[in-house]
Amino acid sequence: MARFLHIADIHLGFDHYDNKERTKDFYLALKDVLKKHAIEAQVDFVVIAGDLFEHRTIQPAILNQAKDCFLMLKEAGITTIADANAFLPGYLARHNARFRVPPADPTPAWRPWPTGLSAEAVFAFWYERTVGRDDTIAWDGGALALPRVGGTTGWSPIGA
Numbered sequence: 001m002a003r004f005l006h007i008a009d010i011h012l013g014f015d016h017y018d019n020k021e022r023t024k025d026f027y028l029a030l031k032d033v034l035k036k037h038a039i040e041a042q043v044d045f046v047v048i049a050g051d052l053f054e055h056r057t058i059q060p061a062i063l064n065q066a067k068d069c070f071l072m073l074k075e076a077g078i079t080t081i082a083d084a085n086a087f088l089p090g091y092l093a094r095h096n097a098r099f100r101v102p103p104a105d106p107t108p109a110w111r112p113w114p115t116g117l118s119a120e121a122v123f124a125f126w127y128e129r130t131v132g133r134d135d136t137i138a139w140d141g142g143a144l145a146l147p148r149v150g151g152t153t154g155w156s157p158i159g160a
Contacts, residue, residue: 002091005038008049013062015054026054027065034069039076045084046073 010030016022038046052066074080079087113119129139135146 001094002044002087003041004045004047005034005041005043006047006049007033009051010048011051011054012065013054013059027062027069030065030069031072034072038073038078043078044087045079047084 010026012026012030014023014026016025034046037043053062127139129137131137137144137146
């Protein structure tokens with residue numbers, strides 16, 4: 001059975017507090033995770049589910065950080081994307097053969113959407129409400145008082 005590491009939300013290049021050292025921490029954290037949980041754990045492949053980079057435009061130094069991490073994996077024998085994709089069909093067949101059970105009721109659980117019923121009427125709720133100067137929200141005969149936090153004069157973080 002294959003072993004793999006699933007990670008996400010890495011955000012290489014995140015300018016934390018406009019501090020280059022904090023930006024480097026994201027790279028060092030990724031490198032540490034790959035070393036401990038991929039290389040030392042001897043996984044077959046790594047899945048990065050999303051947000052490898054913080055920004056759409058990737059600076060060369062940040063791209064080099066990602067390249068360095070991927071080279072670590074390659075040198076350790078962690079498979080390429082092509083190898084992982086070639087592996088998946090057989091893995092899924094073995095997984096399904098091992099864990100699949102017939103349904104107790106074979107009737108499909110889904111139902112067709114009723115004609116004339118809008119999704120907005122079912123999933124969206126619209127209430128007219130009034131926000132008062134005293135941090136209360138009033139709607140449909142009820143009211144909600146929002147407590148002030150930290151002695152601020154409002155809810156905006158500007159000037160807080």
